[in-house]
Amino acid sequence: MEQNPVIHIDRLTKVYTVNERDAGLIAAMRSLVKRKTRDVNAVDAISFSVAEGEIVGFLGPNGAGKTTTLKMLSGLLHPTGGRATVLGYRPWERNRDYLRRMTLVMGQRNQLLWDIPVVDTFELHRAVYRIPEAQYRPAVEELTELLELESLLQKPTRNLSLGERMKCEIATALLHRPSVLFLDEPTIGLDVTMQRRIRRFITDYNQRTGATVLLTSHYMADVEALCKRVIVIHHGKLLYDGELTGLADRVAPFKTVEVKLQNGLNDRPLAQYGELIAQSEGRITLRIPKDDTASVTGRLLAELDVADLTVQDPPIEDVIEHVFSQSPDPSVAPDSQHANGD
Amino acid sequence: MFAYYPIYRGYFRTSLMLMFQYRIAMLIWLLGGIIEPLMYLVIWRTVSLQQGGSVGSYSTNDFVVYFIAMMMVSHGTFTWIMWEYVYRIRMGQFSVMLLKPIHPIHSDIADNIGYKFLTLTVMGPTVLLLAWFFDASWQPAFWTLAAFVPVLILAFLMRFYWEWSLAMVAFWTLRIDAMNQAYIVVTLFFSGKLAPLTLFPEIVQRAADLLPFRWMLYFPVEVLLGRVTPRDLLIGLGAQLFWLLAGYLVMQLIYRAGIKRYAAFGA
Amino acid sequence: MFYIRLFATYLRIGILGELEYRANFWISLVQSALDLCVALGGLAVVFNHTDTLGGWRQEELLALVGVYFLIGGLIRTIIRPSMTKFMDDVRQGTLDFTLTKPADSQVLVSIQSIEIWRLVDVLIALPVLGIALLRLGARLGLLDTAVFAVTLLSGALIIYSFWLMLSTCAFWFVKVENIQVIFMSMWQAGRWPVSIYPAWLRAVLTFLVPVAFATTVPASAVSGRITDASLVGTVALAVAMLLVSRWFWRVGIRFYSGASA
Numbered sequence: 001m002e003q004n005p006v007i008h009i010d011r012l013t014k015v016y017t018v019n020e021r022d023a024g025l026i027a028a029m030r031s032l033v034k035r036k037t038r039d040v041n042a043v044d045a046i047s048f049s050v051a052e053g054e055i056v057g058f059l060g061p062n063g064a065g066k067t068t069t070l071k072m073l074s075g076l077l078h079p080t081g082g083r084a085t086v087l088g089y090r091p092w093e094r095n096r097d098y099l100r101r102m103t104l105v106m107g108q109r110n111q112l113l114w115d116i117p118v119v120d121t122f123e124l125h126r127a128v129y130r131i132p133e134a135q136y137r138p139a140v141e142e143l144t145e146l147l148e149l150e151s152l153l154q155k156p157t158r159n160l161s162l163g164e165r166m167k168c169e170i171a172t173a174l175l176h177r178p179s180v181l182f183l184d185e186p187t188i189g190l191d192v193t194m195q196r197r198i199r200r201f202i203t204d205y206n207q208r209t210g211a212t213v214l215l216t217s218h219y220m221a222d223v224e225a226l227c228k229r230v231i232v233i234h235h236g237k238l239l240y241d242g243e244l245t246g247l248a249d250r251v252a253p254f255k256t257v258e259v260k261l262q263n264g265l266n267d268r269p270l271a272q273y274g275e276l277i278a279q280s281e282g283r284i285t286l287r288i289p290k291d292d293t294a295s296v297t298g299r300l301l302a303e304l305d306v307a308d309l310t311v312q313d314p315p316i317e318d319v320i321e322h323v324f325s326q327s328p329d330p331s332v333a334p335d336s337q338h339a340n341g342d
Numbered sequence: 343m344f345a346y347y348p349i350y351r352g353y354f355r356t357s358l359m360l361m362f363q364y365r366i367a368m369l370i371w372l373l374g375g376i377i378e379p380l381m382y383l384v385i386w387r388t389v390s391l392q393q394g395g396s397v398g399s400y401s402t403n404d405f406v407v408y409f410i411a412m413m414m415v416s417h418g419t420f421t422w423i424m425w426e427y428v429y430r431i432r433m434g435q436f437s438v439m440l441l442k443p444i445h446p447i448h449s450d451i452a453d454n455i456g457y458k459f460l461t462l463t464v465m466g467p468t469v470l471l472l473a474w475f476f477d478a479s480w481q482p483a484f485w486t487l488a489a490f491v492p493v494l495i496l497a498f499l500m501r502f503y504w505e506w507s508l509a510m511v512a513f514w515t516l517r518i519d520a521m522n523q524a525y526i527v528v529t530l531f532f533s534g535k536l537a538p539l540t541l542f543p544e545i546v547q548r549a550a551d552l553l554p555f556r557w558m559l560y561f562p563v564e565v566l567l568g569r570v571t572p573r574d575l576l577i578g579l580g581a582q583l584f585w586l587l588a589g590y591l592v593m594q595l596i597y598r599a600g601i602k603r604y605a606a607f608g609a
Numbered sequence: 610m611f612y613i614r615l616f617a618t619y620l621r622i623g624i625l626g627e628l629e630y631r632a633n634f635w636i637s638l639v640q641s642a643l644d645l646c647v648a649l650g651g652l653a654v655v656f657n658h659t660d661t662l663g664g665w666r667q668e669e670l671l672a673l674v675g676v677y678f679l680i681g682g683l684i685r686t687i688i689r690p691s692m693t694k695f696m697d698d699v700r701q702g703t704l705d706f707t708l709t710k711p712a713d714s715q716v717l718v719s720i721q722s723i724e725i726w727r728l729v730d731v732l733i734a735l736p737v738l739g740i741a742l743l744r745l746g747a748r749l750g751l752l753d754t755a756v757f758a759v760t761l762l763s764g765a766l767i768i769y770s771f772w773l774m775l776s777t778c779a780f781w782f783v784k785v786e787n788i789q790v791i792f793m794s795m796w797q798a799g800r801w802p803v804s805i806y807p808a809w810l811r812a813v814l815t816f817l818v819p820v821a822f823a824t825t826v827p828a829s830a831v832s833g834r835i836t837d838a839s840l841v842g843t844v845a846l847a848v849a850m851l852l853v854s855r856w857f858w859r860v861g862i863r864f865y866s867g868a869s870a
Contacts, residue, residue: 123622381801384806389658398658520636
């Protein structure tokens with residue numbers, strides 16, 4: 001995997017200088033003359049590599065530095081320090097050949113031209129990327145088929161629903177067949193069906209072209225469906241890089257035990273077994289340390305009238321939430337949340 | 343009336359703060375308001391000098407004073423609301439304004455007045471500088487100077503209500519550029535911005551009498567220059583009050599219809 | 610060649626987009642007609658009271674109005690809409706899409722939005738210019754025509770570079786689109802020959818906001834009053850401003866990507 005990574009970043013750092021201003025008119029006037037500034041480490045010495053054909057989930061709460069990292073990798077931002085290469089290029093040099101081989105999709109922003117049919121945005125994209133006819137036609141056909149765009153292409157963007165627009169956004173961004181995809185929240189705001197379709201498409205595209213994908217999402221379903229590997233950052237620092245399944249073990253070594261009791265709860269002291277997460281009508285859910293799983297379940301079975309008992313890994317959402325609530329960052333002031341690159 | 347005082351104070355505060363943030367934009371609008379009258383000042387001054395020192399009843403100095411006064415009155419009464427509304431509706435800001443338990447025109451008036459006070463710091467020196475540069479001499483009569491204050495306030499309100507009403511057209515169409523421009527052109531000819539109205543052909547002058555525009559700009563300028571008789575002043579005040587009332591009623595009507603439409607169609 | 614094809618694509622899209630809003634044609638027509646009213650009305654009122662203005666006769670000023678509309682049409686058709694879109698893009702973060710494109714960002718930004726109906730200004734400019742020339746009784750020789758074309762092109766480039774520099778400021782300041790308002794109000798000063806303005810204002814209109822080069826200079830070329838010095842100066846300035854605006858654009862991009870900040 002580390003033989004010849006497509007994306008390789010080494011202690012990549014981005015420091016923003018933000019203007020600070022106190023509330024109030026006097027402060028507003030003072031800021032005319034002199035501005036107070038403060039440095040915020042949006043991305044703090046992050047290193048990782050992504051191999052060709054991988055789909056990697058890039059996770060972290062708002063302001064963690066995900067977007068800033070993606071912007072550096074797509075050449076929009078210069079890092080303050082560290083190194084990065086993508087496909088052998090340094091992204092921020094914005095080499096034309098590099099730009100032709102990668103794409104950036106931002107779920108919250110769109111590049112489709114508002115008043116004209118989608119297919120004309122395609123045409124424009126073709127002109128800008130100098131896509132030869134022989135490559136353009138099949139690309140359009142393939143994307144049209146995969147994303148089910150036939151009925152949409154002739155409509156002006158403004159007449160499309162949010163989900164349709166996103167499909168077309170993605171299609172536009174992939175017309176030039178990029179081999180590296182940076183997807184920033186590609187499913188944000190879409191309904192579940194549409195999210196699923198876009199996920200399936202990303203997998204398809206990845207399998208067909210062997211493209212490398214780095215993706216951020218707030219929807220764990222996206223991450224679970226697409227990414228074997230995840231990278232978690234928080235306050236600009238790398239917290240975890242590895243298998244999605246390992247994340248739970250590493251940062252939240254808990255299991256969830258759901259127990260159904262035969263004769264109701266009868267006010268038994270349940271707290272002795274573990275942390276009580278939910279309880280309803282004779283059904284309780286406990287969170288117990290992973291290492292105690294065997295002993296606790298043994299005790300449960302021995303001491304209670306158990307009708308049914310299941311042991312599960314905690315849902316990934318819970319794990320993530322756990323990570324971010326349990327790891328206060330020592331180096332950054334707590335109010336630095338707003339200084340993100342979004 | 344006084345119930346609005348704390349609300350207006352609050353608006354002033356926030357609008358002043360916003361303006362500090364957007365200080366560049368603030369200066370830009372201001373500069374625009376200086377350039378246009380300055381251009382016509384220069385042209386008419388040139389014409390007057392060429393014609394041996396006067397055109398019609400205006401001496402070279404009169405032209406200078408006229409356009410400097412026009413600059414002040416125009417600055418004092420102008421609004422940017424006709425451009426703002428499209429943006430507001432498109433960006434959904436208007437919905438937020440509707441949620442507030444007060445008519446949105448108040449925050450606009452407060453904004454505008456706040457801006458005017460702030461920009462006085464630039465406008466004042468500019469006027470003095472131009473007066474010095476063009477060697478303007480101006481001897482106002484005390485009573486016209488006193489009358490100028492209510493006349494200017496009426497002109498401001500009149501313009502505000504009318505332009506606010508026109509801004510409401512944005513509820514029906516967001517493509518209002520042509521209308522806004524037509525409005526500007528019409529004011530240019532009938533408000534005395536291009537030249538003192540007495541220099542226009544008779545027919546333009548008569549038309550100007552019947553339209554609201556001269557009472558927004560030309561009349562306050564004349565008052566400031568002392569070029570009115572007491573009778574003119576009373577007629578003018580009457581016309582201003584009439585157009586203010588009409589503007590108020592039109593604004594109410596259009597606003598209600600606009601809200602209804604906004605509620606029905608959204609943005 | 611690539612950029613010409615790109616321009617053609619944008620032009621096509623411009624036409625398509627504007628066809629969606631056919632009413633825009635009428636709106637533009639009304640707007641241009643109104644502009645013409647202001648220009649001609651202003652001339653009429655002024656020349657009702659005098660025969661010449663700062664040494665310019667009415668026909669010569671009419672030619673100036675023609676040039677004013679020609680360049681104004683160019684600004685309104687391409688420069689202003691493209692720069693407006695650019696500033697919107699900076700504010701909304703969609704400029705990122707432009708910057709990830711494998712083409713020169715300055716070119717992309719400069720031609721990205723074309724309001725085709727604004728060419729009405731050009732259509733109005735031509736007869737005005739024609740009438741002015743007829744009334745001047747001028748016979749334009751080949752050389753005069755060439756000089757006129759060169760000054761016109763230089764003027765257009767100067768105006769473009771100037772707009773680009775103004776717009777580039779959007780990287781540092783919010784709400785610079787208001788600069789357009791100020792430019793357009795300065796621009797109207799170009800309806801009159803800059804020679805009538807007092808020296809300081811003439812300097813402003815020549816060097817701070819290069820309105821004079823785009824209007825007065827070509828108009829003086831067509832009415833045969835241009836000096837060699839101002840011809841050479843205009844061409845030199847056009848080249849210089851093109852280079853400076855290019856440099857400034859790069860600085861802006863570097864700032865935007867946090868390279869030099």
